[in-house]
Amino acid sequence: MNELRAKAKELLTNGTVKVVIGYIESTTPDRTKPFIARTAEDAEKLVFNKYCVNNLALYLTRKEFRRTGVVGIVAKGCDVKAIVQLIQENQVNKDDVYIIGMNCNGVVSELGQDFSAETIATKCLNCSVRTPLLYHTLLGTLEDLPKREDKNFVLMQKLDAMSAGERWDFWEDEFERCVKCYACRQACPLCYCERCIADKTVPRWIESSAHTRGNFSWNIIRAFHLAGRCIGCNECERACPAEIPLSLLNRKMGMVAKKEFDFVAGMGLDTPTLVGTYNLNDNEDFIK
Amino acid sequence: MEEKIISLDNLSFFVNDLIKDNHIVIGQDSKEINWKRITGAKDIVVNSKNIPSNISYKEFVFAKTEPIIYYKNKKDEFDIVEPALPRQKLVFLGAKPCDARSIEIMSKVFNWDYKDKFFNERAEGSIVIGVACNYQDKFCFCTSVGLSPVTEKGSDLFLVPLDEKNFALQIVTERGKEFIQPYQKYLSDGNQAKSKEILSKIKNPEKRFETSKVSEWLTNNFEHKIFDNVGDICVGCGQCAFACPVCHCFDIVDEECDYSSGRRMKNWDACQFGLFTLHGSGHNPRETQGKRYRQRIAHKFKYYQDKFDEVLCTGCGRCSRGCPVGIDIAEVVAEINSLA
Numbered sequence: 001m002n003e004l005r006a007k008a009k010e011l012l013t014n015g016t017v018k019v020v021i022g023y024i025e026s027t028t029p030d031r032t033k034p035f036i037a038r039t040a041e042d043a044e045k046l047v048f049n050k051y052c053v054n055n056l057a058l059y060l061t062r063k064e065f066r067r068t069g070v071v072g073i074v075a076k077g078c079d080v081k082a083i084v085q086l087i088q089e090n091q092v093n094k095d096d097v098y099i100i101g102m103n104c105n106g107v108v109s110e111l112g113q114d115f116s117a118e119t120i121a122t123k124c125l126n127c128s129v130r131t132p133l134l135y136h137t138l139l140g141t142l143e144d145l146p147k148r149e150d151k152n153f154v155l156m157q158k159l160d161a162m163s164a165g166e167r168w169d170f171w172e173d174e175f176e177r178c179v180k181c182y183a184c185r186q187a188c189p190l191c192y193c194e195r196c197i198a199d200k201t202v203p204r205w206i207e208s209s210a211h212t213r214g215n216f217s218w219n220i221i222r223a224f225h226l227a228g229r230c231i232g233c234n235e236c237e238r239a240c241p242a243e244i245p246l247s248l249l250n251r252k253m254g255m256v257a258k259k260e261f262d263f264v265a266g267m268g269l270d271t272p273t274l275v276g277t278y279n280l281n282d283n284e285d286f287i288k
Numbered sequence: 289m290e291e292k293i294i295s296l297d298n299l300s301f302f303v304n305d306l307i308k309d310n311h312i313v314i315g316q317d318s319k320e321i322n323w324k325r326i327t328g329a330k331d332i333v334v335n336s337k338n339i340p341s342n343i344s345y346k347e348f349v350f351a352k353t354e355p356i357i358y359y360k361n362k363k364d365e366f367d368i369v370e371p372a373l374p375r376q377k378l379v380f381l382g383a384k385p386c387d388a389r390s391i392e393i394m395s396k397v398f399n400w401d402y403k404d405k406f407f408n409e410r411a412e413g414s415i416v417i418g419v420a421c422n423y424q425d426k427f428c429f430c431t432s433v434g435l436s437p438v439t440e441k442g443s444d445l446f447l448v449p450l451d452e453k454n455f456a457l458q459i460v461t462e463r464g465k466e467f468i469q470p471y472q473k474y475l476s477d478g479n480q481a482k483s484k485e486i487l488s489k490i491k492n493p494e495k496r497f498e499t500s501k502v503s504e505w506l507t508n509n510f511e512h513k514i515f516d517n518v519g520d521i522c523v524g525c526g527q528c529a530f531a532c533p534v535c536h537c538f539d540i541v542d543e544e545c546d547y548s549s550g551r552r553m554k555n556w557d558a559c560q561f562g563l564f565t566l567h568g569s570g571h572n573p574r575e576t577q578g579k580r581y582r583q584r585i586a587h588k589f590k591y592y593q594d595k596f597d598e599v600l601c602t603g604c605g606r607c608s609r610g611c612p613v614g615i616d617i618a619e620v621v622a623e624i625n626s627l628a
């Protein structure tokens with residue numbers, strides 16, 4: 001933690017960056033929250049631990065930071081995937097961001113939990129980017145991760161085995177709780193559209209009502225818009241007050257992208273985006 | 289106040305009877321996500337120790353989405369049909385003090401100028417069976433907004449857990465008395481001394497701020513930077529407003545059913561959304577998240593107080609527990625209190 005504070009202080013003092021987006025301790029020690037450090041004094045408050053769940057890449061596309069100059073960001077491996085994807089999608093200029101990469105030893109799935117094998121986030125279980133793929137400075141050391149069964153994957157296999165009707169019933173049950181707060185969208189680093197299709201009213205493509213039709217159209221369209229783009233940080237699922245298992249949709253889409261196009265989002269600055277690429281060799285057998 | 293005793297078994301029989309008598313009994317979901325309609329004794333969760341659910345029960349009186357008219361477009365005129373609004377006999381079972389007050393508080397705004405019949409039809413016939421609260425974490429601040437874990441305010445009947453198997457049932461209002469009348473067979477005589485002793489042992493959450501002081505500060509510090517500091521990290525997701533037991537903003541939209549007919553819907557909305565105040569001209573009076581956050585605080589701790597003499601907050605802490613970026617409303621208001 002001291003090396004993080006020292007680094008942030010150094011960057012802010014010598015003018016390398018204008019702000020550092022990082023984490024500070026929140027209401028209880030087992031919670032952190034995002035923080036924008038603007039001065040060396042601010043940098044003294046920064047922390048990094050197993051409760052740093054937020055994907056701070058979310059803040060990079062904010063207008064007020066775009067104008068600031070170089071922005072420093074404290075980022076775990078998965079957060080860096082989001083940054084890479086944002087760079088690839090021309091939303092963030094790669095020279096305008098300074099990544100303080102953190103070697104990551106897993107985070108909790110929800111704020112307010114003790115870190116243990118039970119509570120480690122699903123995305124951490126099979127993480128391949130515990131050391132970020134891209135960084136300007138790398139801090140921290142790797143330790144062994146606690147292990148547990150990937151229940152999310154088991155559930156996904158169960159869903160795959162279901163008939164279309166059964167799957168519909170499953171999602172109808174889940175979406176019924178949706179209150180249309182759009183917290184999933186707001187918490188997503190890749191949902192950066194200035195005007196979301198859900199907010200368009202002339203014509204209204206997606207009904208804003210939280211009834212079955214409105215909830216299905218919103219959640220499924222969001223999943224489609226993230227196909228081949230979602231980097232799997234699961235912030236949508238964490239933000240959802242109704243605890244809808246949105247990661248099942250996004251993870252499935254990610255697996256399809258991998259299987260059909262051998263593509264994983266956010267893995268490198270040299271790989272063009274999936275949706276933005278036309279490739280003659282692409283599999284076409286899904287077009288019927 | 290009259291006090292009776294009801295055993296856990298009798299509570300199940302009582303709820304079963306209520307359901308048979310066409311009451312709609314609403315209880316907290318066992319997963320602590322939201323509240324749902326209880327279909328039988330197996331669904332009953334009356335637990336003074338559990339955490340407040342992620343989402344409050346307001347959706348049963350103030351629906352998250354509902355049609356307010358149906359329309360059919362004829363050549364030169366419209367046919368308008370009002371939706372049928374059957375009077376529901378709602379019973380909220382196991383509401384903690386921070387939930388129990390919600391209907392009373394919202395009722396002020398829904399009956400101030402226009403009388404909102406959609407709210408009233410449900411709220412007026414509803415019965416709140418409260419329960420003393422034995423849960424407490426760092427996000428609870430009911431004592432700061434004039435409530436407490438043991439207050440019967442807002443409840444018609446109030447349960448106090450005596451031991452593993454028995455509750456004291458306090459009859460708080462006339463309505464509560466009338467409501468419980470047909471079910472006397474499940475009640476036995478109570479001993480006020482015992483429930484008093486149990487209630488006195490429940491610890492209050494720390495009082496974090498003085499609402500009158502906060503309200504006065506807000507009057508004079510409209511442009512203070514504290515709001516922009518929160519706005520810096522707030523992502524405007526609206527989780528806070530949707531989980532809140534007393535946030536009551538809604539949007540009205542028309543939904544087409546086909547080319548000539550449709551329905552007008554009343555849907556939840558939240559002041560944390562940029563679209564909430566966006567004018568047709570493109571101008572947005574609350575264009576930054578900081579200004580939107582200021583609205584949230586000022587509405588809860590000043591405007592509502594000025595207008596209805598009521599704090600628009602019950603101190604349940606749902607907004608803070610659920611905030612994806614860890615904004616703690618009590619912390620913000622306590623900071624305001626220290627500035628005042």
